[in-house]
Amino acid sequence: MTYCGIVSIAGRPNVGKSTLLNRLIGQKLSITAHKPQTTRHSILGIQTVGERQVVYVDTPGIHVTGKQRLNQVLNRTASSSLHDVDVVILVLQAMVWNDDDKRAFELVSNSGVPFFIAVNKIDNIRKKEEMLPYLGTLPTHENLQGVVLISARKGSGIDSLEEQIGKFIPEGPWRYGEDELTDRSARFLASEAVREQLTRLLSAELPYALSVEIETFEESADLLRIGAVIWVDKPSQKGIVIGKGGAQLKEVGSRARATLETLFDKKVFLECWVRVKEGWADDERALRSLGYDNQ
Ligand SMILES: Nc1nc2c(ncn2[C@@H]2O[C@H](COP(=O)(O)OP(=O)(O)O)[C@@H](O)[C@H]2O)c(=O)[nH]1
Ligand SMILES: [Mg+2]
Structure with missing residues (x-):
């Protein structure tokens, strides 16, 4: 007899949803940073232990307001991931309850699905x-x-x-292979690893203005050769990403490479370029072409 269920990880941005997914799976599948909107895509983390397979869905956070198209697409992705699941984990940050948490709670409790509240970051609370x-x-x-x-x-x-979640995982056939950890391609994980470092190393608003596309991905027995294009909004941003004498881009590349070598358990050769693509955050078609969609 086998068990299989889908568990959605919900909550406002920055509460630690992606960190929780990575912790549950034991691998860095979903990128994390101390900035909202780090997660732009739903990503699945698959855990198979004994007879039970649990498919966790990490989502972009639920926002109260969203002026830009990117924000609206993120909200749609977050809400649609609450249906057709067996359990929801609503993540909160210890000692915090704000308007975004309230909205997330309303969305989750109205979805009709059993849910747990996970109060996260309790390591910050001394008593x-x-x-x-x-x-x-x-x-x-x-x-x-x-x-x-x-x-x-x-x-x-x-x-x-x-x-506690395990009790809500119904009997049924596994949806994924025993060894599968995610639904996302290796290319996708590579582009996310680069975006993670950009999000962490660049200050303020810039990370929201960029996206990463993998142009080349060649795997041989002992080496993974990856070429990544970093798309920015404006010519002025190109210089900021590259940094003085290319120092910033080099740092992004070497940190992302370290992540990918752990993830793929292989030597990685990573090359990054920066190119300008104007106004993409407001253009839904451009978003689609870069892979931001509900699917
Ligand atoms: N102190 C502490 N920080 C955490 C914990 N979980 C996540 N964080 C930090 O909170 C920030 C946001 O985490 P992330 O997983 O990207 O949040 P998400 O937007 O909900 O996916 C990151 O800087 C994480 O390192 C935790 O248990 N304790
Ligand atoms: Mg996240």
């Missing part, structure tokens, strides 16, 4: 009893199955979360 008043103010709902305190970064509470 755990200080959390009691906060926990008391969280709303309740008939579909809410429990509240679990976790640290996605440090790993605490994860076993308990997995155990």
Whole structure:
């Protein structure tokens, strides 16, 4: 007898959804950074233990407002991932409850799916009893199955979360192979690894103005050769990404390469270029051509 279920990881940006997915799968599948909108795509993390396969869906965060098309597409992706799932994990940040959390709670509780609240980043709280008043103010709902305190970064509470979720995974055939970890291609993971470092190393708004496309991806027995194009909005941004004497781009490349060598367990040769593509964040067609879509 086998079990298989889909678990959606929901919540506003920056609460630690992607960090949680990576922790659950034990691999860096989804990129993380201390900035909202780091995750632009839904990504699946597949965990198969014994007879049970759990497919976790990491989503872009749920935003209250979205002026740009990119924001609207991100919200649509986030809401659509709440249906046709078996359980939702609504991630909150310990001691924080704001308008975006409230909206995420409403979306999740209205989806009709059983859900858990995972209160994340408890490693930041020195005295755990200080959390009691906060926990008391969280709303309740008939579909809410429990509240679990976790640290996605440090790993605490994860076993308990997995155990409680396990009870909601129905009997059924596996959807993925036993060894599969994600639905995403190696090319996609490569482009995300580059975007992660750009998001981390560049300041302020610039990361939102860029996207990464993999032009070449050649695998041989002992080497992975990857060519990545970094698309920016304006000519002025090109120089910022490249940095003085190319230092910034070099740093991005070498950090992304380290991530990819761990992920693929292989030597990686990574080359990055910067090119200008104006106004893409407002042009839905351009978004599609770069792979940002609901699918
Ligand atoms: N202290 C602490 N920081 C965390 C934890 N989980 C995530 N973070 C940090 O919170 C930021 C946002 O994490 P991320 O997973 O990208 O959030 P997402 O937008 O919800 O996917 C990153 O800087 C993470 O390192 C945690 O358990 N403890
Ligand atoms: Mg994320």
